Amino acid sequence: MSDVVDMGEVCEPARARRAGGRGARVALRAAPLSEAMRPVRPGMAGGQYRPLTEAGMAQIHEGALQALEEIGLSQAPPSGVKLLTEAGAILGDDGRIRFPRALVEDMLSVAARNITLHARDPKQDLHLTGANVHFGTAGAAVHIVDPISLDYRESTAQDLYDAARLVDNLDNIHFYQRTMVCRDVTDNLEMDLNTLYGCLSGTTKHVGTSFSDPSHVAACFDMLYTVAGGEEKWLERPFVSNSNCFVVPPMKFAEESCITMEDCIRRGMPMLLLSAGQAGATSPAPIALTIVQAMAECLAGVVYANAIKKAGWEQGITNALAGLSGLNMCYEAVGMHASLLGFCLESLVLGDDLLGQAMRLVRGIDVTPDTTSIEAMKAVCLGGPGHYLGSDQTLKLMQTEYIYPNVGNRMSPKEWNEAGKPLLLDTAIARKNAILARAGSRIDPQIDAAIRAKYNIFFS
Structure with missing residues (x-):
């Protein structure tokens, strides 16, 4: 069957007429998808990228065990020395704590696996298992x-x-760890309280925070109990973790951070144990040996944490191809500028699009009998229209097989010129302003009033 077109008409491309044209397809994509239909979701399994062989990983693990046994770590606080030596570590005459191989392996055997980091909204819990990937x-x-x-x-x-x-309103950012220092809050205790409450007021996703002094932990937990509805409710679903730089590379404990870690673990807070060596400066120049040192330092943290309370947990950080490597949590994924000295709100909005694309890579390619069937090819190539633009298969998969940017501009140069040459930054600013205009506090008003009456809160 062929179309009959009056010669006085302007003939439009076939794709412009199908399914109501481009506007209809854009409207279709704008409609919210159910969780099961979304092309990308938090916690999808990565692991396709394997920069290390099994033999290489075994060699690095062996090097880390050797470093812990022969070099050890210095400058543990007295409380840490007591905990570690009672667990089986050895305090040398040089003041360094050394870790027998059997101790490390025993602690690894009891360390928690398949961890859930809770959010205040259970739908946003992070399930850290296997190669599940989360960006934040x-x-x-x-x-x-x-x-x-x-x-x-x-x-x-x-x-x-x-x-x-x-x-809280960007789907591809799965958790919020403190991004900035509250420079307008000069008192350090008030700064820690405002940091914690600013995070909790803004989002119900899992929150990460830090404490500038061990003595501030108790007051911050009082605030946490208020938000949670009591200590028991907090312990049921601890929705904040502590980002803790418990070591100062190379191979030294950070005394105040260790004391903070001990207190937080006893209060039921999940711990992110950080090792942040700089290759060639505070860690060795060979990348493999830098990994050995970081592994050794983090394994020392696993022993330390489990000496306080069994089933502690540890997590590492890397940036390059993190999602494809299957890293459970990728921190500092969006928003940071100038080597972590600056933060940009618009970068969160732009980065949300980029993380969506990264998660689509993490998902990989679905190879099934349906997706490899050549029937669709036959229908198009053997007497068909010669393209797939209007095929049932294309229309069915356009939302679930592909991810579309919220602010990214996919116009052709001609369309872009005709639209007045819109700038990507302007679109990001507009989306940021729209989100902030509708996004209020995520704390119950009565709880918010009680907290503001008790603490000096600097944001409105």
Whole structure:
């Protein structure tokens, strides 16, 4: 059957007429999908990228065990020395704590696996198992970046809260760890309290925070209990983790951070144990040996944590191809500028699109009898239209097989010129403003009023 077209008409391409044209397809993509239909979701399994062979990983593990047994770590606090030596570590005459191989292996055998990091909204829990991948924020930027003026100004508690509100509304950012230092809060205790409350007020996703002094932990937990509805409710679903730089590379404990770690573990808070060596400076120049040192330091943390309470957990950080490698949690994935010194709210919005694409790579290619059947090819090539634009298979899969950017511009140069040459940054700013205009506090108003009456909260 062929179409009959009056010669006075302007003939449009076939794809412009199908399914109501481009506008209809855009509207279809804009409609929310059910969780099961979404092309990308938090916690999809990665692991396709394997930079290390099994033999290489075994060699690195062996090197880490050897480093712990022969070099050990120095500068543990007295409480840590007691915990570790009672667990089986050895305090040398040089003040270094050394870890017998059997001790490390025993602690690894009891360390927690298949961990769930809770969120206040259970639908946003992070299931850290296998090669499940989650992207989120982190860092301690001291500046906020204005993308229009390109100025860097000191970050505030309001900026931290605004970033949390954005993360709460960006699907491809799965958790919110403290992104900025509240430079407008000069008292360190009040800064820790405002950091924690700014994160919790902005999002119901899992939150990560830090404490600048061990003595601040108790007051921050009082606030946590208030938000959770009591200590028992907190212990049932601990929705905040502590990002803890418990070591100072190379192979030294950070005394105050260790004391903070001990207190937080006893209060039921999950711990992110960080080793952040710089290759060629605070860690060895060979990448493999840098990994050996980081492994050794983090394994020392596993022993330390499990000496306090069995089934502690550890987590490492890397950036390159993190999702494809199957890393459970990738921190500092969006928003950071100037080597972590600056943070940009618009970068969260733009980065959400990029993380969506990364998660689509993590998902991989679905190879099934349906997706490899050549029947669709036959229908198109053997007497068909010669393209797949209007095929039932294309229309069925356009939402679930592909992910579309929220702010990314996919116009052709001609369309872009005709639209007035819109800038990507302007679109990101508009989306940021729209989110912040509708995103209020995620704390119950009565609890919020009680907390503001008790603590000096710097953001509105």
